[in-house]
Amino acid sequence: MEEFMRDKLKSFFTEHWTYMAVSSACKLDLFDNLQDAKTAKQLVEKLSLNEEKLLLLLNALHNAGYLDKSGHYFKVNSISEFLIGNNPESLKYACLNWSSEHLTAWQYLDYSIKTGKSSFEEIYGEPFFDYLNNHPEKLDAYHKAMYEYAKDDYKNLSDVIDFSKHKSVMDVGGGYGAVLENIKNKTPNLECILFDLPQVIDKVSIPSIKKISGSFFDIIPNQTETIILSRVLHDWNDKKVSIILKNCFEALPNNGTLYVIENCSDKIKIDLSLLSLNMTAMCESYERASTQYILLCKNTGFQFHSETKLNELQTILIFEK
Ligand SMILES: C[S@@+](CC[C@H](N)C(=O)[O-])C[C@H]1O[C@@H](n2cnc3c(N)ncnc32)[C@H](O)[C@@H]1O
Numbered sequence: 504m505e506e507f508m509r510d511k512l513k514s515f516f517t518e519h520w521t522y523m524a525v526s527s528a529c530k531l532d533l534f535d536n537l538q539d540a541k542t543a544k545q546l547v548e549k550l551s552l553n554e555e556k557l558l559l560l561l562n563a564l565h566n567a568g569y570l571d572k573s574g575h576y577f578k579v580n581s582i583s584e585f586l587i588g589n590n591p592e593s594l595k596y597a598c599l600n601w602s603s604e605h606l607t608a609w610q611y612l613d614y615s616i617k618t619g620k621s622s623f624e625e626i627y628g629e630p631f632f633d634y635l636n637n638h639p640e641k642l643d644a645y646h647k648a649m650y651e652y653a654k655d656d657y658k659n660l661s662d663v664i665d666f667s668k669h670k671s672v673m674d675v676g677g678g679y680g681a682v683l684e685n686i687k688n689k690t691p692n693l694e695c696i697l698f699d700l701p702q703v704i705d706k707v708s709i710p711s712i713k714k715i716s717g718s719f720f721d722i723i724p725n726q727t728e729t730i731i732l733s734r735v736l737h738d739w740n741d742k743k744v745s746i747i748l749k750n751c752f753e754a755l756p757n758n759g760t761l762y763v764i765e766n767c768s769d770k771i772k773i774d775l776s777l778l779s780l781n782m783t784a785m786c787e788s789y790e791r792a793s794t795q796y797i798l799l800c801k802n803t804g805f806q807f808h809s810e811t812k813l814n815e816l817q818t819i820l821i822f823e824k
Contacts, residue, residue, distance in 0.1 A: 527560065528586070531552065540577065546561075569586075596648040600645065609784055610622075619787070623785045636700060653679075653682065656813070657813075661689035664819065672730075673715075674697055674698065675730055675751065676732065678699060682733055683697055691711075701716035723754035737788055760821065761805055761824070764820075765817065767790075767791070767818040769792035807822055
């Protein structure tokens, strides 16, 4: 038994090697290039790689179940086809997301545990979203990753909330617009406004969605009676959350509606401690309970109206001004 435990631990220490191999393959566009079976030699010619080391990676991916192999030929299988960039169901950028700055921040988690501060900020010298805005390629990769997750996470949104009762809706911190695309599909006549930082807004072109750029820490324009804050508040500490909520409150007319969509730790059976540690390392934040979001909103002046489940993880908290 003791030996079994020790062996289990020894394998556990290097479990991340498989993910890093898959992520490196994404970075090298290997899966994109293996939609048709190819040999290592053929890939080397196309992508200028080291043949001996590429063969090691291809065999590792095959043995871990991420590539099919026949003779000297490798090909994507039913899992890795989701790591091809132009697959409409792709998770390529979601895969890449966790292997760069996130992984570095996790390496210094001990700093966050000692200080309560973001290890990301300590390492990179600026807060996460500032860093993204100063690195356009990183910004684009991050938002593509968020969009890939969002397409799954928000697919039931318009079934759960009837947005047709509103005249317009503004998604504040809406990224590449997955939430509004979902709403627009069900309620094409609703005016939809995407609000995010200028560097993000500049990259989005969704027909029939109005774009406004700005920072939710400065001012949110009063152009709608409905605001959505989805997976925004969990990025910030209580002080910053209060500023965002105050600006939402000021942007809305009386009787306006605020939808807060978050993973609420008290509403699900899954333990969110690891996700909270990730938020701590990246942004000095954490996954809150619904009661904490409700209190923060009430302190800004909002009245809690009701709540509804969006999916296994996320809850929609509905407030009125
Ligand atoms: C975790 S992402 C959530 C994106 C999207 N709402 C979703 O659920 O997939 C946080 C979003 O907040 C935006 N954001 C960060 N700082 C901002 C600021 N100061 N003003 C406006 N948006 C900001 C980011 O660009 C990003 O789109």
